[in-house]
Amino acid sequence: MSTLDKVVEILAEAKDLKADKITEASTWEELGLDSLDTVELVMNMEDAFGISLEMTEDMKSVGDVVKAIEAAK
Amino acid sequence: MSFTILGTGSALPGHIVTNEDLSCMVDTSDEWIRSRTGINQRRVCSGESLTDLAYQAALLALEDSCCGADELDLIICATVSADYVMPSLACVLQARLGAHCPAFDVNAACTGFLYGLDIAAGYFARNPQQKILLVGADAMSRLVDWQERSTCVLFGDGAGAVVLGLGNDLLAIQLSAQGDIEPLYVPNSWGNSPFHQTKESQQKPYLVMDGQEVFRFAVTSMVQTVEQVLHRAGVSKEEIAYLLPHQANIRIIDAAVNRLKLPREKCLTNIALRGNTSAACVAVLLDEQNRVGRFQKGDLLVLTAFGGGLTTGACILRWNK
Ligand SMILES: CC(C)(COP(=O)(O)OP(=O)(O)OC[C@H]1O[C@@H](n2cnc3c(N)ncnc32)[C@H](O)[C@@H]1OP(=O)(O)O)[C@@H](O)C(=O)NCCC(=O)NCCS
Numbered sequence A: 001m002s003t004l005d006k007v008v009e010i011l012a013e014a015k016d017l018k019a020d021k022i023t024e025a026s027t028w029e030e031l032g033l034d035s036l037d038t039v040e041l042v043m044n045m046e047d048a049f050g051i052s053l054e055m056t057e058d059m060k061s062v063g064d065v066v067k068a069i070e071a072a073k
Numbered sequence B: 001m002s003f004t005i006l007g008t009g010s011a012l013p014g015h016i017v018t019n020e021d022l023s024c025m026v027d028t029s030d031e032w033i034r035s036r037t038g039i040n041q042r043r044v045c046s047g048e049s050l051t052d053l054a055y056q057a058a059l060l061a062l063e064d065s066c067c068g069a070d071e072l073d074l075i076i077c078a079t080v081s082a083d084y085v086m087p088s089l090a091c092v093l094q095a096r097l098g099a100h101c102p103a104f105d106v107n108a109a110c111t112g113f114l115y116g117l118d119i120a121a122g123y124f125a126r127n128p129q130q131k132i133l134l135v136g137a138d139a140m141s142r143l144v145d146w147q148e149r150s151t152c153v154l155f156g157d158g159a160g161a162v163v164l165g166l167g168n169d170l171l172a173i174q175l176s177a178q179g180d181i182e183p184l185y186v187p188n189s190w191g192n193s194p195f196h197q198t199k200e201s202q203q204k205p206y207l208v209m210d211g212q213e214v215f216r217f218a219v220t221s222m223v224q225t226v227e228q229v230l231h232r233a234g235v236s237k238e239e240i241a242y243l244l245p246h247q248a249n250i251r252i253i254d255a256a257v258n259r260l261k262l263p264r265e266k267c268l269t270n271i272a273l274r275g276n277t278s279a280a281c282v283a284v285l286l287d288e289q290n291r292v293g294r295f296q297k298g299d300l301l302v303l304t305a306f307g308g309g310l311t312t313g314a315c316i317l318r319w320n321k
Helices: A003-015 A035-049 A062-072 B019-023 B030-037 B050-064 B089-097 B109-126 B211-233 B250-260 B278-291
Strands: B004-011 B015-018 B041-044 B074-078 B103-106 B132-139 B157-165 B170-180 B242-245 B300-307 B309-318
Touching: A003 A035, A003 A062, A035 A062, A035 B211, A035 B250, B004 B050, B004 B278, B015 B019, B019 B030, B030 B250, B041 B157, B050 B089, B050 B132, B050 B157, B050 B278, B074 B089, B074 B109, B089 B103, B089 B132, B103 B109, B109 B132, B109 B157, B109 B170, B109 B278, B109 B300, B109 B309, B132 B278, B157 B278, B170 B211, B211 B250, B211 B300, B211 B309, B242 B250, B242 B278, B278 B300
Parallel strands: B074 B103, B074 B132, B242 B300
Antiparallel strands: B004 B157, B015 B041, B132 B157, B170 B309, B300 B309
């Protein structure tokens, strides 16, 4: 499974979203996630990928998180 | 031998501060506060001192325990906002109650009540035949900056108390501390010494918090400590009747309960009406639920808290009233 697919799967499950509505370009705002949702999301990603991630201001979309995970692996 | 809970009590200030009230004071909204924290209103001291609240809570707990103040062997107060730096809140309370036993305060911030339970367990190990009054009380309204919207909306004031006596109903308890100032601190007053020249002595005595760091710590530590005490007590999640978590943010509670894979109905909350009352949180929740008859004899309760320190704690108690 690609990193993107896995991120989408985790996101869909955690926040009860439809996976087919989430793309690499989806932003938190479009998905209706607030700042605490994104904190939780980063925690979920850390657990799922066994990495340590820093949530930064310029991580605004699914693609940004995928990139950060790839870099942290 | 550990102890059993003989009775509970709690007290809150009369003045209610709603989210609407706060939006007249700082740039915030009911919508923001509700959705980010689950808090609708909180009680804040106006005419009451913290001693008044602790005293009321203690009286109710003694009454619920059929115990007189003169029967107490020890008074422990968990607090970070006592009316005096000295004497301790516990000593001031001892005088008001007319008790004659030793009395002292514990500072473990929001985890203070759990730290108090562990200390009490130590006293019971030495002498099972005694009665201990443990009070968690805080007036965070004195420590937050009422011009700082990111913190003043989170807290409320209150006191909760338990009387502990002969029994064996503490199945497991686990404390932790990860000493670190930055995520959450309140500088003390430095008085008016003309000699102080440090950076710290210039700080305002208000609460400072890195919200997202505390959020992450809170969720992770709550899951960890609860799993640890379950493991230690050899109790499965299914055997737990109720979880009584520290009431700091409903989003923290929901995230942790999700990760623990506990049914949400087992998790008790009062944050919507109380906010975060620091060391009082878990004790107030325990008393409110006791008084509505929530608990059956034999129920296993998990209490858990986290706070400045950073500290955490969790325990498993058998309800035996
Ligand atoms: C405090 C907490 C609710 C803040 O939520 P958050 O999502 O981290 O919020 P942020 O600090 O990122 O702020 C998000 C935005 O809301 C704003 N904001 C903060 N407080 C606000 C308020 N009361 N009303 C409206 N907006 C507010 C911020 O200024 C920020 O705006 P910006 O993006 O334009 O800069 C959350 O971090 C939390 O609960 N942490 C744990 C705290 C805790 O448990 N403490 C007690 C431990 S015992």
